[in-house]
Amino acid sequence: MASGKDSDPTLGYLTRRDTEVKLPRPTRVKNKTPAPVQITAEQILREARERQEAEIRPPKQKITDTTELADYRLRRRKEFEDQIRRARWNIGIWVKYAQWEESQKDYARARSVWERALEVDYRNHTLWLKYAEFEMKNKFVNSARNVWDRAVTLLPRVDQLWYKYIHMEEILGNVAGARQIFERWMDWAPDLQGWHSYIKFELRYNEVDRARSIFERFVKCHPKVNAYIRYAKFEMKNGEVARARNVYERATEKLADDEEAEQLFVAFAEFEERCKEVERARFIYKFALDHIPKGRAEDLYRKFVAFEKQYGDKEGIEDAIVGKRRFQYEDEVRKNPLNYDSWFDYIRLEESVANRDRVREVYERAIANVPPAQEKRYWQRYIYLWINYALCEEIEAEDVERTRDVYRECLNLIPHQKFSFAKIWLLAAQFEIRQLNLKGARQILGNAIGKAPKDKIFKKYIEIELQLGNIDRCRRLYERYLEWSPENCYAWSKYAELERSLAETERARAIFELAISQPALDMPELLWKAYIDFEISEGETGRTRALYERLLDRTKHYKVWVSYAKFEASSFDQDTMVSDQEQLQHKSDCIQRARGVFERANMYFKDSAPELKEERATLLEDWLNMESSFGEMGDVSVVQPKLPKKLKKRKPITREDGSTEYEEYIDYLFPEESQTTNLKILEAAYRWKKQKVSEDDF
16 A cells, blocks of 8 residues: 555645745735724723623632531642742742631641741841731730841841831830840941930830930940930930030030031030020131031021021121121132132122231132133133232232232243233333332333233333433334334334434434335334324425325325325415415415326226226215315316216125025216216117118018
């Protein structure tokens, strides 16, 4: 007989994949739009509850005889033992097992289960608690004592076991036994709450002396502020004022440097205040404020201010308020020592108290906080600490040597290679001048010029020497000034002004010539103006005219043209007139020269700079105003044909988002431009007409 394999040849080629049951694939939800009728979660739960089938519970079994009871107990014990065998570490099963045995009144078996559970995990204090509660609930007092005794022996750091043990003994009226248990517990040095419980226990039975001895042991075991305060309050409550004060004094000696010393001093001061010892309380507050760091004395300051408002005089209240503000500033500078504004406020507070030593101390602490980076913006506020410190030493303390030391240390601290402060150099020099130490002032200013030359230093140094009448020193300083900054037009002008004030006209002119020959100048227009004004004041009309021409070779700014024209128009005042006819002739010549300057300027802007329409229009307006100011000799008709027309135009501006907006601006249309525009319009009209005729012929 052939086998099945031989009868069906396809069976040998079947794979596991062919024999697997293929489940339908979950279809994806294509339409995710919300349904027209929405179903809430409450409706789903309500329908599920309505469709739920009734719960099928096994019928209650009623035990009618001892045989059924024995079978039931045997079955339940077997279930518990099986559970324990599977999960021996599960304490909940042990507890249920023992409680079930207790419910069957089989206390020996229940006790056996508890003992077996303790063998599994004796460190679980919950087991001990439930075991002891089982013994107490069923009034097995000695057994409960045995359990508690074993528990506290094995787990002496679990406070709940001690509390429960003591509570049981106290309920039973065994006060001596409870005290003995407390003593055993105290040998383990428990926390503060354990000692407090022992003290309260003794006080419940009016054992004050015993409570006092326990307090003594307590503060030795836990020498903390809270412990001493409780001890002192206990003595105060019993009317022992001297003992309470003694406790506070002992605490102050031992815990004056403790982190919680603030609470101790506040409690001590309030105790003295209740005892009507106001001076003692004030002394305690002041002692505490001197010894406790400012960062931890917030409550102490508040209490002291309230105390002074109640018991102190005006000076005491002010001192307390100053102390409170001092605490606030100390807190601010402690959090951010580089906040120099807080240091300034703190210093002003100390200066208002007028305690010179404390002011000096705060200044020293403030200047010790040097800015972290060598950048001038970080030092600009810091340097004023040094300035105020020096002024305080000079004006308030009148200590000359200390003031000199402050200036010296400040100048040594500043990194002059990277930046400097001219103000501190000048203040140090002015201080030496006030002390009649001219040599020291010159030395300071000389060092300033050598290490960190600045405009202010040169100007002030020259001013000092000029007041002293040292002209040669002023000249040397100006030379150093110009060597350091040859582009400084202010220095050139002032140097020339000095020489002119000394009637050294040629030297002044030479300085001006040297100045305008410099390749780079910061404000050349001011220098040229000063030079021109100098020549005008000297009555050198020819030199002035030559200067204007040289200036026009360098710049063709319309203001230069206008100034040149105004000079030519007013130059007749510079000459002495012999007769009225000659005066009129000379004035006419000046007007013609001024008019010629305007003509040249107008031609320049018309031919060489046609894009500068606004400058040209302004020039023509100035020309028109000048012709009007000449009166009968003026001729406005020369200017009026040249005046442009003002046109309002719009130009497109593209914004960042791509949109376009239009901005109005003023344009000028000059006469020659309008003629050209008219010709262009005529040419365009002629081309249009010609094109129109050709189209009609076609």
